[in-house]
Amino acid sequence: MTPDPFHSLDGTLDQVWQRLARGVADRRAAARHPTLATVGPDGPDLRTVVLRAARRSDAQLEVHTDLRSAKVLHIGREPRIAMHVWDAKADCQIRINALASCLSGEDGRGRFAQVPEPARRVYAGFPPPGKVLAVPEEHGETEDPADHFCVLVLDVVRIETLHLGPDRHRRAVFTAAGGWSGSWIAP
Amino acid sequence: MTPDPFHSLDGTLDQVWQRLARGVADRRAAARHPTLATVGPDGPDLRTVVLRAARRSDAQLEVHTDLRSAKVLHIGREPRIAMHVWDAKADCQIRINALASCLSGEDGRGRFAQVPEPARRVYAGFPPPGKVLAVPEEHGETEDPADHFCVLVLDVVRIETLHLGPDRHRRAVFTAAGGWSGSWIAP
DSSP, rough: OOOOGSSHHHHHHHHHHHHHHHHHHHEEEEEEEEEEEEEEEEEEEEEEEEEEEETTTTEEEEEETTTSSSHHHHHHHEEEEEEEEEEGGTTEEEEEEEEEEEGGGGGHHHHTTSHHHHGGGGGGEOOOOOOOOSGGOOOOOSSOOOHHEEEEEEEEEEEEEEEEEESSSEEEEETTTTTTTTTEEEO | OOGGGGSHHHHHHHHHHHHHHHHHHHHHSSGGGGGGEEEETEEEEEEOOEEEETTTTTTTTEEEETTTTTTHHHHHHOOEEEEEEEEEGGGGEEEEEEEEEEEGGGGHHHHHHHHHHHHHGGGGGGOOOOOESGGGGGEEEOOHHHHHEEEEEEEEEEEEEEEOOOEEEEEEEEEETTTTTOOHHHH
């Protein structure tokens, strides 16, 4: 029997990045749809996002969004964000803190070229996201999506895990400042 | 065929509260395990919580936690929180903003009396949540759980929904200040 990877700090961090990578590659993986928190003028705000990239080597994640969305506005004032994944198959909660920046226009063009045509329509909406509509049918896809496409680049600074094991819960924290070596903490 | 409840604002808000109520009653319902955002000194923080009460009449939700947890500390400084549920069966994302307050000690005693014995052990942990451990086995359940039990009462001020329909996405917002009448907004 192979040892449980969540019984070691290194094994736990390996699992986090493997599961994030799986989220990018596999539509059905838990990490495909993390919950993203930003802080706006009225407090925190949460929404589901689609994970588009996960690079362990530089501790970066990517999400695509509409440049006109509230989260882009929030990040302009408060770049500190949080991300959350509950991976039921691994019995593991992944909590991430990161600094967000926004690539758009020329800087985002390379990424936009890789977005398949049907997915591009998301960025063509008018009126802009969050505007009041008399009826839902008032909303159409009439804009140039390239104008509104934005890549949120998330520089991960902290990862916390909670693994619900059959014997006990194991909680661990890993930070960029600590070289990702990790510590166990009380659940 | 009954009309799709998500095609009307009233129907949408009914669905939200029905699904929150189901989360309280049914361990397998999506709203059983919302994601809760608080804002701390290092930015937003997210974690899974268990929904313990949902009262539409006074727009309140409840969650139980450990009085020593970071979220209680966060709420003491910034009571504005957010909560998120993705209900796959309804194809609906529920986003909630609320003001949190904490009932503990005498005030929380009535609720604690209703917590079954096995669930009480969660509040008996030592060292306190978040303290560094040399090994996970250093953590035990040696404290009096009544001392650390806390009810987070969430006064809901805003509910936003995104329903992914076969024809189009419908996004709606409802506020306490607006008497919960609701508006459609651009997705």
